[in-house]
Amino acid sequence: MDSLITAAGHALAAGDPLGALKRVALRDDAPALALRGIAMAQLGDFARAKELVKRAARAFGAKEPVARARCIVAEAEIALVSRDLNWPRKALDAARLTLDAHGDHVNAAYGGYLDVRRLLLIGRLDEAERKLGALDPAPLPPALRTAHALVVAGIAMRRLQAKKSRAAIADAQRAARLAAIPALTAEVDSASRLLDAPAAxxxxxxxxxxxxxxxxxxxxxxxxxxxxxxxxxxxxxxxxxxxxxxxxxxxxxxxxxxxxxxxxxxxxxxxxxxxxxxxxxxxxxxxxxxxxxxxxxxxxxxxxxxxxxxxxxxxxxxxxxxxxxRPVEEEHAAVLALLADREAWSSSALALALGTSQRSVQRALDELAATNKVQPFGRGRARRWMSPSLPGLATMLLLPPPLPDH
The missing domain is CATH 1.10.10.10 (Winged helix-like DNA-binding domain superfamily/Winged helix DNA-binding domain)
Known part of the structure; x- marks a missing residue:
């Protein structure tokens, strides 16, 4: 692998997407496409990021299974951050098996954390906890130990276990300091503030x-x-x-x-x-x-x-x-609680997280948009919804999990 690709990879690992783009922005080979996609994801352009990572996976092809599997993990991460929660889990599972088989245990574990975080978002706490138990954070680098602790804290919060949540947040803060990635530190700080916010x-x-x-x-x-x-x-x-x-x-x-x-x-x-x-x-x-x-x-x-x-x-x-x-009660409060994380959600992801139909969620979003409580952007399948977060409220902690039928 050439020096520019190596330098761009180190820049992304350190949370410097602009530094990575300076090195590979004009290149269209498979490694450069993958790195450009990850950089665009870190900058918040998820649609472009997804397109670039898909191109990279196709360019690597079957002859480079490890690189292709890493692209699939990156695509799953982009989908999670952009709240597109219907991505194919089987593809991620297959990519993790490939990475494990070829000795890339770090990226395989990261794929596992993406799967667990998705389950946490949609309220499948038992399944998330079971899968988390199969992941050992001890041999992992600080960034992944931070991710592990954040998931532990997230599950504990949803189970209303404040003491366990605080211990996990403390672990996340220690690991984040070692990782020295600003975005990761900000994520830990955001999770920490939930513990001192009104929950009910x-x-x-x-x-x-x-x-x-x-x-x-x-x-x-x-x-x-x-x-x-x-x-x-x-x-x-x-x-x-x-x-x-x-x-x-x-x-x-x-x-x-x-x-x-x-x-x-x-x-x-x-x-x-x-x-x-x-x-x-x-x-x-x-x-x-x-x-x-x-x-x-x-x-x-x-x-x-x-x-x-x-x-x-x-x-x-x-x-x-x-x-x-709940701290705030109004019509469609559950939808607003999910949107209050300041991320852009698709209506299908909201329906999945709430265990209801996409049509019901869309009606709720239309009513909320009419009163300027949520805002859409994008069109068609790329349409996403956002809402100003309710300041200082832990709005998601007491959301009910989806009913067993869903």
């Missing part, structure tokens, strides 16, 4: 207050009944009742939880659950049916008793009922 709100009859991730973890380990409006579950110690597919029942449970120990009038419950401004006998009959279903569901934790004006929760074992809600 605690709502009780006495009012509400903001919680950090440490507070949420402590709440999960308390003896309270938690009506979790972030993940649509009712939780007490090790008992967890999911209402993710039953929005009416969850709306009723939340209304009762916010009012506890007082009762809630039937008119309020009708408005919260059915959005009925003018309730008639059919609404009241449906309310009785739904309250019966809720009473049966919550039986292990609490009773739902009828009162003269409405209904009230009566606890069995727990002493307190609290409601855990």
């Amino acid at each position: 709100r605690l709502i009780t009859r006495g009012g509400e207050r903001v919680l950090l991730l440490d507070d949420v973890e402590a709440l999960q380990n308390s003896k309270s009944i938690i009506i979790d409006a972030c993940r649509h579950v009712v939780r007490h110690k090790k008992t967890e009742l999911s209402l993710a597919t039953r929005p009416v029942l969850f709306a009723l449970a939340r209304a009762l939880g916010e009012a506890w120990p007082a009762d809630v009038s039937r008119e309020t419950l009708l408005a919260r659950a059915f959005r009925a401004r003018h309730a008639d006998d059919s609404h009241r009959a449906r309310l009785r049916v739904e309250m019966g279903r809720l009473r049966k569901l919550l039986a292990p934790l609490a009773e739902v008793n009828a009162t003269k004006p409405g209904f009230a929760l009566v606890l069995r074992r727990a002493r307190v009922v609290v409601v855990l809600a």
